Amino acid sequence: MHGTFLCQASEVHAQTQAFELDFNPVTFPSQFLPGWYGNEVRSSNTRIFQAKGQGINQSNALAVQPISTFNGELIVRLSVSEFSAPIVQFWAKSRKNGNGSRVAEVYYSWSETLQGGFLTSMILGSQNEFANENQEFRRFELEIPNEFKGKDVVYLKLEIKYGPGAGTCARWLIDDFMFGDIAEDTLPPTVQMVRGFSENEIQVEFSEAIDSVFSIIQLNYKLDGQEPELVRLDNDSLAVLTFSNPLAHGKEINLQISQIPDLAGNFIKDTLLSFRYHDPTLIPYKSLVINEIMPAPKADLDLPNVEYVELRNNLNYQIRTGDMKWSNSRNTVELPDVWINPEELILLVPSNQQEEMNDFGLLIPMDSWPTLLNTGDRLELNDKGETW
Numbered sequence: 001m002h003g004t005f006l007c008q009a010s011e012v013h014a015q016t017q018a019f020e021l022d023f024n025p026v027t028f029p030s031q032f033l034p035g036w037y038g039n040e041v042r043s044s045n046t047r048i049f050q051a052k053g054q055g056i057n058q059s060n061a062l063a064v065q066p067i068s069t070f071n072g073e074l075i076v077r078l079s080v081s082e083f084s085a086p087i088v089q090f091w092a093k094s095r096k097n098g099n100g101s102r103v104a105e106v107y108y109s110w111s112e113t114l115q116g117g118f119l120t121s122m123i124l125g126s127q128n129e130f131a132n133e134n135q136e137f138r139r140f141e142l143e144i145p146n147e148f149k150g151k152d153v154v155y156l157k158l159e160i161k162y163g164p165g166a167g168t169c170a171r172w173l174i175d176d177f178m179f180g181d182i183a184e185d186t187l188p189p190t191v192q193m194v195r196g197f198s199e200n201e202i203q204v205e206f207s208e209a210i211d212s213v214f215s216i217i218q219l220n221y222k223l224d225g226q227e228p229e230l231v232r233l234d235n236d237s238l239a240v241l242t243f244s245n246p247l248a249h250g251k252e253i254n255l256q257i258s259q260i261p262d263l264a265g266n267f268i269k270d271t272l273l274s275f276r277y278h279d280p281t282l283i284p285y286k287s288l289v290i291n292e293i294m295p296a297p298k299a300d301l302d303l304p305n306v307e308y309v310e311l312r313n314n315l316n317y318q319i320r321t322g323d324m325k326w327s328n329s330r331n332t333v334e335l336p337d338v339w340i341n342p343e344e345l346i347l348l349v350p351s352n353q354q355e356e357m358n359d360f361g362l363l364i365p366m367d368s369w370p371t372l373l374n375t376g377d378r379l380e381l382n383d384k385g386e387t388w
Contacts, residue, residue: 014086014180015079019062023050028073029114035077037114040070045358048072055175056091056137064160065097066104066169072160075114076177080144081152083180088142088156090177094130098351098365099336100167104130107159110145118157119145127163132170136237138209167367168351185264189237191271194255195318199246199279204257206268209236211261222256223247249279278317280339283383287315290379291345295372304356307372309348309379313340321364324383331370338364 015035023032025043032041032048040047048064055061064072080086094104106129107121123129124140148154160172193205202223214220216231221241228241247253257271292310299305309326313319322337326348340346349357351365372379 014178014182015082016179017076017177019050019055019060019175019177023048023062028075037075037077039073044355046355048074051173054095054173059175061173061175063095064104064172066160066162066172068162071162072158072172074158074160076156076158076179077114078144078154078156078179079152080148080150080154086144086180087182088144088177088179089139089182090174091137091139092124092130092172092174093135093137094133094170094172096132096134096336096338097171098132098168098354099367100132100165100169100351102132102165102167102169103128103163104132104170104172105161105163106130106172107161108142109157109159110148111155111157112148112151112153114155118155121157121159124158130163130170130172132165132168133235135235136205137173137175138236168354168365185262186266188266189260189262189268191257191268191273194273194275196247196278196280197240197320198281199249200243202241202247202255202277203234204239204241204255206237206239206260206262209263210239211263211265212236215239215260217259220257220259224253247277247279249282250276252276280318280320281323281383283315283319288313288319288340288381290381293372293379295377303360304353306349306353306356307369308357309372310345311340311348311381312345313342316342318342324381326366326370327378327380327382328370328372329378330373331368333366333368333370335364335366 021033023041025041026032028037028039032038038048042049046065047070051061051063066072105127106124108124109118109121111118144154162169189210190207191204192207195203197203212233215233218227218231221228229244230242232240234240252274255273257268260268289312290309291312294308297305297307319340320337321335324335325332326335346362346364348364348366350369351367354363354365357363
């Protein structure tokens with residue numbers, strides 16, 4: 001769905017925004033999308049911007065990156081009189097940014113006018129709802145305060161703030177915004193993705209938030225007939241199954257899932273999935289390579305004046321950088337846990353210069369950057385005793 005418009009169907013009559021149209025890089029009070037306003041909208045991956053391919057099912061989303069000198073403000077115009085009993089519904093999550101522990105705090109408030117008079121703001125979720133980690137999208141709903149019901153137009157403001165913690169702040173994303181008469185959820189969850197997570201673990205991603213009690217019951221999962229020893233939720237829709245013995249790398253295996261409900265009580269249909277298991281922590285010699293090095297950047301080059309190291313995954317399966325160490329001849333630092341796709345290139349960069357490199361590919365920002373020696377240096381990637 002593109003733009004802001006009214007959609008009439010048997011189950012929904014709503015004003016929607018899917019963030020698929022290109023944003024106008026403007027500042028308040030100009031609109032960057034019809035009915036949407038922001039305090040600093042950019043065409044690059046900074047401040048408020050369009051996060052292409054990072055929305056639900058690889059669609060586009062809206063992203064806000066708080067920094068020490070910037071808190072994002074979004075205002076959306078809502079046509080209340082078009083609906084009988086409208087609510088606001090949207091999907092949101094945080095995405096890891098650098099190695100900091102700073103949360104993105106999100107607040108909402110209401111007003112009859114665009115220019116001010118907003119009520120006291122309320123926090124969305126909890127203070128730690130949007131931690132600096134790679135979360136999955138989950139649904140949020142807001143009700144219009146009683147004093148605004150019956151008005152022609154109401155303005156909703158979302159404030160995305162540089163929250164407490166240390167270092168860099170989480171990036172916040174929102175997708176599939178709806179306002180209107182929205183029917184009750186009657187659809188069951190589905191499995192979106194299954195993949196290996198370690199030598200004896202697999203990761204299962206569901207289409208929506210799932211019940212925190214039923215989802216960790218071992219007998220609801222069977223891998224080639226074997227129940228997991230442990231099930232944990234890494235977030236509302238991502239389960240990790242741990243088995244007592246290592247799994248066979250490269251083997252085709254079957255996973256059965258049943259009796260898992262979403263938060264509305266809709267149970268998943270009995271599901272049988274076949275997939276090829278790969279251990280993303282199994283990274284043989286010369287399979288993750290240092291593809292390019294920039295030890296002596298200059299301000300007059302086409303590239304930013306930033307040191308970087310480019311890595312390439314030469315394997316035919318995804319790998320994870322968790323527990324990896326990156327070293328030069330003087331310093332060693334641990335890499336954050338990032339997934340690298342087959343044949344994908346990714347850049348190691350200093351986190352304090354991340355913004356300058358956002359337009360040049362996928363990044364692994366690092367808070368403790370080992371400065372590269374121009375006269376000669378020894379660079380190493382190391383994991384579980386293996387050095388590349």
